[in-house]
Amino acid sequence: MGYFDVPEIDYTRYSDRQLAAVPLAVLGVALLVLAGSFLLLGTPVQLGMDFVGGTELTVQTATPEEEIPGAFEEEPESIQSVASAENQYIVQFVSTDQEGLSEQAETNLEPAGGGEVIQQVSSTSASFGEQTQRTALLGLAVAFLGMSALAFALFRTFVPSIAIVVSAFSDLVIPLAFMSLVGIRLSLGTVAALLMLIGYSVDSDILLNNHVLRRGGDFYESTHRAMRTGITMTVTSMTAMLVMGVAAWIFGVELLSSIGIILFVGLTADLMNTYLLNLSLLRWYKFHGVAR
Numbered sequence: 001m002g003y004f005d006v007p008e009i010d011y012t013r014y015s016d017r018q019l020a021a022v023p024l025a026v027l028g029v030a031l032l033v034l035a036g037s038f039l040l041l042g043t044p045v046q047l048g049m050d051f052v053g054g055t056e057l058t059v060q061t062a063t064p065e066e067e068i069p070g071a072f073e074e075e076p077e078s079i080q081s082v083a084s085a086e087n088q089y090i091v092q093f094v095s096t097d098q099e100g101l102s103e104q105a106e107t108n109l110e111p112a113g114g115g116e117v118i119q120q121v122s123s124t125s126a127s128f129g130e131q132t133q134r135t136a137l138l139g140l141a142v143a144f145l146g147m148s149a150l151a152f153a154l155f156r157t158f159v160p161s162i163a164i165v166v167s168a169f170s171d172l173v174i175p176l177a178f179m180s181l182v183g184i185r186l187s188l189g190t191v192a193a194l195l196m197l198i199g200y201s202v203d204s205d206i207l208l209n210n211h212v213l214r215r216g217g218d219f220y221e222s223t224h225r226a227m228r229t230g231i232t233m234t235v236t237s238m239t240a241m242l243v244m245g246v247a248a249w250i251f252g253v254e255l256l257s258s259i260g261i262i263l264f265v266g267l268t269a270d271l272m273n274t275y276l277l278n279l280s281l282l283r284w285y286k287f288h289g290v291a292r
Contacts, residue, residue, distance in 0.1 A: 006231050008224050011279070019280035023273050027170045030177035037180040045180045048187030049077075051133035053126035055098050057091045058082070058119040061109040065089060071108035072101060083252030087112040088119065090254075098123040136191045143195055144168065147202045160209050163281035167273040168201040174269040175262050189255040190262055197266040200237065204230045204274045212282050219286055227275060238267045 011019070034044035049056060054077065061068070069076055074095050082088040093101055102118055109117045124132075151164040172194055184190065211226035212219060245260025 006224070006228050008220075009227075011220060011223070011283070016280040016284045019276045019283075023170060023277040026269070026272065027173060030170075030173045033177040033180055034173065043186075045176055045186045046183065047129075047133065048185035048190075049092055049124055049129070050187045051129045051136070052094070053096055053124045053129035055093045055096055055101055055121070055123045057093075057101060057105055057121055058088065059091060059105055059109060059117050060085070060088050060112045060115055060119050061105075061117055062087055062112040063110045068109065072104050074101070080254055081252055083250065096123050096125055132188070136188060140172075140191060140194060140198075143198050144172070147198055151202065151206070154206065155209060155213065157285075159281055159285040160213060163278045163285075164202060164205040164209065166281075167205050167270070167278045168198060170273045170277065171197050171201040171266055171270045175266040178265045179262065184258045184262065187255070187258075190258055193259040193262040193266070196263060197270070200234070200263075200267060201270050201273075204234060204270055205278050208274055208278060209282065212286065219283065223279065230274065231271065234267050234271055238264055241267065 037046075038044045059068075063071065065079060065081060068079055068089060068091060072091075072093070074093055077092045077094055078090075079092075080090045082090060091105075095101065098121055102121055106117050111117050147168055148161075148165045152161040155161050155164075175194065175197065178184075179186065179190065207230050208223070208226045211222045215222055215225075217225075241260045241263040243260075245257050245264060248254075248256035248260060
């Protein structure tokens with residue numbers, strides 16, 4: 001396995017408080033963003049059609065994109081062009097009146113190439129969306145609790161275990177705040193990205209803890225060994241996710257683009273939380289806590 005040329009950081013120049021200050025400040029800002037969104041919108045992150053219900057029309061029309069909203073009595077939630085098909089758009093509505101929206105599209109939108117305007121219609125009821133939302137949030141909670149239990153089972157001491165849990169929590173909160181700021185909606189696909197982030201987070205944190213607590217050598221030598229492997233894996237994944245996100249955005253695949261960007265932001269946060277926040281707690285535990 002190849003490694004990036006990871007410089008050996010002189011952590012002795014910084015106190016534990018200094019190392020923890022930046023990730024905790026970013027976490028605090030992220031929590032404020034989510035709290036503000038909850039107060040303004042009723043939810044920390046905007047919910048997608050999977051969770052609130054609605055109708056999605058795929059239309060093929062010669063009508064310009066900016067004129068499409070005028071064809072409907074209800075203002076569309078979003079209009080997205082399909083890069084792989086000319087003059088094709090995905091139009092989403094909060095309403096579940098599938099028949100009425102389809103009729104308005106057929107009546108008011110100009111067909112492209114003499115074909116049918118409506119290419120595909122899908123609808124999700126509000127009650128089903130609410131049930132899906134509860135199931136997805138339960139899945140996130142179970143995954144996070146399972147990760148926390150695994151951390152305590154592996155290390156059986158409070159500080160190293162809580163370091164993993166706090167880092168993983170921050171790795172979830174920061175991407176959620178980013179989603180709230182840029183308008184990425186919470187859907188089944190983006191929930192899957194958040195579940196993947198839990199796995200990435202616990203992997204990098206356990207790698208660091210294992211090198212420092214269970215392998216021989218000086219604390220800082222063990223840290224650098226863990227960083228060589230961990231940063232190599234994380235930066236490689238970040239690059240892949242960024243490429244996927246940009247490519248999906250170019251080709252108009254909104255869900256894959258959102259997943260790629262969320263994972264990129266989450267993995268960036270994971271680098272910060274693992275090698276600043278987690279490391280500061282480990283160093284305190286090693287030199288000043290019960291492990292002294």
